[in-house]
Amino acid sequence: MFDKVLIANRGEIARRIIRTCKRLGVRTVAVFSEADRHAPFVREADEAVLIGPAAVADSYLRGDRMIAAALNHNAQAIHPGYGFLSENAEFAEACTAAGLVFIGPTPSAIRAMALKGAAKALMSAAGVPVTPGYHGDDQSPDGLQTEAARIGYPVLIKAVAGGGGKGMRRVDQAADFADALVSAQREGQNAFGDPKVLIEKYIEIPRHIEIQLFADTHGNVVHLFERDCSLQRRHQKVVEEAPAPHLPEGLRQKMGQAAVKAALAIGYVGAGTVEFIVDVSGGIGSAPFYFMEMNTRLQVEHPVTEEITGTDLVEWQLRVACGEPLPKNQDDLAILGHAIEVRLYAEDPENDFLPATGKLERLEFPKTARIESAVEQGDAVSVFYDPMIAKIVVHGNDRAHAIAKLREALIHTGVQGLTTNLGFLRRVVSDTDFAAGEIDTGFIGRHIDTLTLPWPDAEPDAAAVRADPTSPWNDINGFWLNLPPRAHLHLDRGDADHAGTVSGDIHAPMPGKLIDVFVKPGDAVEKGQKLLILGAMKIEHTIKAPKAGTVTAVHASASDQVADKALLVEIRD
Template identity: 75%
Template sequence: MFAKILIANRGEIARRIIRTCKRMGVRTVAVYSEADKDAAFVREADEAALIGPAAASDSYLRGDRIVAVAVEHGAQAIHPGYGFLSENVEFARACDAAGVMFIGPTPEAISAMALKGAAKALMTQAGVPVTPGYHGEDQSTEQLLAEAEAIGWPVLIKAVAGGGGKGMRRVDRAKDFADALTSAQREGQNAFGDPRVLIEKYIEVPRHIEIQVFGDKNGQVVHLFERDCSLQRRHQKVIEEAPAPNLPESLRIAMGHAAVRAAQAIGYHGAGTVEFIVDVSKGIDSAPFYFMEMNTRLQVEHPVTEEITGLDLVEWQLRVAAGEPLPKDQSALSITGHAFEARLYAEDPQNDFLPATGRLTTLSFPAWARIESAVEQGDEVSVHYDPMIAKLIVHGRNRAQALARMRQALVETRLSGLATNLAFLRRVVSDPDFAAADIDTGFIARHIDSLTQPWPDAAAPAYAVTADPGSPWNDITGWWLNLAPRPHLHLDIGDDHEAAAATGEVHAPMPGKVIDVFVKAGDTVDKGHKLLILGAMKIEHTMKAARAGVVKAVHVRRDDQVGDKALLVEIE
């Protein structure tokens, strides 16, 4: 076993790795940016080294600096976590060249799954079903549009090097294709350094079910069952659970075998996840499933698998990387109970889920729940990184009990200082359709109006709020037994959109970077005309004209950094 490892990541996953290392007696080296100098993971590591400014491109994506720090500190291995360099082939090769073990698969295995088109061709050869689509080399707009029309609308544009929902766009009609393609290509280039895309048939009633796989260096591969990640918004997972509810045992077995074949086809070792789309348009009992992609790393949602199997997946990663065989074979693995994970984000559901920044003046969680958090009370959520605050994980003897515990955990969570999706998560887990496991990836879009309603008195103490949004104890207007409630008056005094229409001023809804500008002074625009694209925390937000008129002034240029509420464009 390693004596010391370096963690090439930040936030909650760095803290998660440190916790297992401490239990195993392995020393840790943290690397951090200037923005993270006071972060909890830096304090908790045995050693720490500054690697650059706040921007990820100058710090957490600088593989050369990270490898140099590992050598300087005597680390025998590097754990990449997820995101950043975790699936970067050149980084894995640089580790090998420096004599530092990369805690993950071989560069060849990463490369085989890095480009979605090539990966799907490989899966077809391995007998793993894939979604119908175009994975060719001709990337001209004309060719891609022709392929989309041949597949049939709707289609999904996907960055070939993508992951985590980046570089993905659903397109329902030909006239929207060019804009969606440009946006997906730009996001793929910015996030992964590769603008190429593939086109797939969009499955209209899909469930997103993924299989956790693990291989060792002796060629043994097992699966650790499935996770259902269908609760998504803009292709970003919100709530995950394991096992997948209502999944027939025959389908569970078939998907597990397919995932193992996928891993064996590339000589895989370490932790990996094979993601499938299950077409439930005609029900789950005989639903077909299709390979979507393989993530050659640990997943954000790995804790639900740990909860139902009783295993520590980070420990398994370390043991496999050190050359040990898998601790268990397939026959020794089983599912116990049910688990949920909810992702708590700094984002505003009342404002199209735009990322939020600010200081966490209050942050507390129930002591009985499992919490994986990047931050602590008093910390600042900045514009530089993913806006996740924490993951809440619960386990129960069955789905109903686990869901009740998740409701209670979210109700007992206390948070103030900036906008978050806490009320949104409470609404999701209290929804009757979700309780009945009537879910697919369109669940949030179908229920968005009810899910984005404010939670009653979110700041009340635990004894004043129940997990049932219909309970009279949650009515902040008060109630009378056997009498009608007292009426109350609600006034809406305009909103930012109305103000923009009245004044012609377009302000930044969040701090961020100007990705592109489409207008100049003197241009005539209609209501809804695209003005510019603002990016922050890995999300692009298109700013549109709230009224028709003539552009009086454009106050920003491409690549400018702007603050919250900054004046961007004036229309008269």
Template identity: 70%
Template sequence: MFRKILIANRGEIACRIIRTCQRLGIKTVAVHSEADANALFVREADEAHLIGPAPAAQSYLRGDTIIEVARRTGAEAIHPGYGFLSENAEFAESCATAGIVFIGPKPEAIRAMALKGAAKALMEDAGVPVTPGYHGDAQDEATLLAAARRIGFPVLIKAVAGGGGKGMRRVDNESDFPELLKSCQGEGQSAFGDPRVLIEKYIEVPRHIEIQLFADSHGHAVHLHERDCSLQRRHQKVIEEAPAPGLPDAMRQAMGEAAVKAAKAIGYTGAGTIEFIVDMSRGIADASFYFMEMNTRLQVEHPVTEAITGLDLVEWQLRVAAGEALPLTQDQVPLKGHAIEARLYAEDPEHDFMPSTGTLSRLVFPSGVRADSAVAEGDAVSVFYDPMIAKLIVHGPDRDAALEGLRTALIHTRAEGLRTNLGFLRRIASDADFRAGEIDTGFIGRHLERLTAPWPDYDIPVNSPPSPWHDATGFRLNLPPASPVDVRHLTNALHEAHEASEVVAPMPGLVVAVHVKEGDTVEKNQPLIVLEAMKIQLTLKAPRAGTVTGLNAVTGEQVIEKAVLAAIT
């Protein structure tokens, strides 16, 4: 086993890796940007080293600098976490050249699965079912549009190097295709350095089910059961659970076998996840499943797998990277109870989930719940990185027990000082349809109004009896209830009327594109400016037809929240 490793990541996953290393007696080296100088993971590591300014391209994506720190500190291996360099084959090769172990798969396996189009072709050859679509080399708009016509709308445009919900757009009709293609290509270039895309048939009623797998360098491969990640918003996972509710045993076995087959087809080693999309249009009993992609790294949602198996997946990663064989065969992998994870973000559900920044004046998690957190009370959430505050993981003997545990945990969680999605998560955990297992990836979109209604400021006792005092519907004696949604709608009418001629930054961020110049004539909803913050790209559009009479946005410059970027007369 290693004596010292470097963690080439930040935030919650860095803290998570540090905990396992501390238990195993392994020293840890953290690397950090200037913005993260006082971050929780920096404080928890045995030693920490500055590697550059806040932008990830100048710090966490500087593989050469990170390897130099590893050599200087005597780290024998580098754990890349997830995101950043975790699926970068060139970085894995550079580690090997430097005599440092990369805690992950071989570069050839990363390359085989890094580009979604090539991965789909490989899976087809291995006999794994794939989603109908286009994953060819030609990338001109005419070819891609022709492919979308052949597949039939709606389609999904996906960045070939994408992940984490980035670089993905649903297109419902042909007229929207050019704009959404450009948006997807731009996000792919910005987030992954690759503008290429593929086109897939959009499955109307999908569930997102993925298989956790592990393989060692001795030819062994096993799966650690499945996770259901269907509760998503804009293709970003919100709630994950294991095992998948209502999944027939035959499908569970078939998906597990397909995942292991995929891993063996590319000579995989380490932790990986095969993501499948399940077509629920005919119900779960008659559903078909298709390969979507493989993530050649640990996943954000890995704690629910740990909860149902009792295993430490980071420890397995370390042992496999050190050359050890997998500790269990397939029939020895446990499956105990049910686990659910909720992601707590610094964002505002009542205003289209805009990212939020600020200092956490209060952060409290209830006892008896696993909380994998990136920050502690008093820490700041900055504009530069992912807005995740923590993941709350609850385990129970069955799904009902786990759901009630999650609901209770969320009600007793406190996150104050900035806007969060805590109320949104509480409403999901309390939702009757969700608790009944009636879920697919469109669940949040269909029920968005009721799920984003403001949560009461006062504490609601668990299992309290029905009462107007425990009701968020605006109870009043002389008139029908005044819904919080109605109030919010009225406020947003007022906002649009006031800001009608101005284009305002809804969040602090980086200006990555300006599509107009002063004096240009624009149509209503014409794209003007693209902002990027916390891994999100947002296109700001003209609120009305007119002329650009003021322009304060410059590509490459940071702007503050509520800054007026343009005026339309």
């Protein structure tokens, strides 16, 4: 086993790795940006190194600084966590060249799966089913639109280097294709440095089911069963569970075997996940499944797999990286009960899940759940990083038991100081369709009106305030804690029935960078017309006109950095 490992990441995954290393007697070196100077993971590591300012391009994406820190502190290996440099083949090569062990797959395996189009061609050749679509080199708008017409609408435009829902757009009709393509290409360039896209047939009723893989340097490959990650917003996961509800054993075996084929086809080593789209439009019994992508790293949702298999996947990563064989073979692995994970985010479900920032004045979790969190009470959720506050994980004897435990855990979770999706999560796990396992990737969209209702007894003091007619909670301008009034956010919800009271002043809902501005003074605009695109917290936010009128002023230009609540556009009747 290693003596010392540098963790080239931050937040909850850094804390997760530190926890396993402590148990194994491995010393850890944390790296941190100026924004994370006082973060819990910095205190918990044995040593810590400042690597740059808050912006990830100047800190957590600086592979050269990671390697220098590892060498200066006599670390033998680097664990990249997930995100940032975890799937960067050049960084993996640089680690090896510096005499360090990269705790992950080989650079060739990372490259094989990095571009979605090439990966799907490789998987098809290996006998793994892939979604019908276009994965070619012609990136001209006309060529791509022709391919979309050939495939048939609806289609998905996907960044070839993408992940986490970034660079992905659903298009239902030809008239919307051009705008969606430009947006997906821009997001792909900004997030991954690559604007190339592929086109796929959109599966109308899909479930997102992924298989956890592990391989060692001795030729052994196993799968640790599946996770269902179908409950998503903005193509990003918010609830994950293992095993997948109602999945027939025969289909489970086929998907596991296909995932092992994928690993063998690229000589894989370490932890990986093969993601499949399962078409359940004809029911789950004989549903076809298609390769979507392979994540050549540990996944955010790995705790549910650990809970149902009784394993520590970070420990497996460390042992495989040391050259040891896998701790278990396929026959040693079995599904034990059921596990569910929900992601508690600083975001506003009532306002298109707009991310929020602010100080966590109160943060309490129950002792009955496994908590994976980047922050503690008194910390702040900043604009620089992902707005996830914590993962809340429960394990039960069966799915019904796990749901009951999760409901109880969420009732005893408390957050104050900023807007979160806690009430939304409580409603999800209390939903009768969710309890019945009637889920697919459209679940949240179909239930959005009920899932975003205020939780009735969550905060009795707040309920009393709302009953007060003089309270800002009852103000017609749509006041919302730690965010500008909803009438000023101007996304897609909140104030259609009160056109006379809607302000024409459009403010930035959070700090960010203006990606594009589509109007100028003197322009006539219709209600719902696209005005600007704001990039913030790794997401593009389209800001639309709250009402019809004339643009009288535009206070910012594309590429400008804007402050929270900054006045951007003025519209008058």
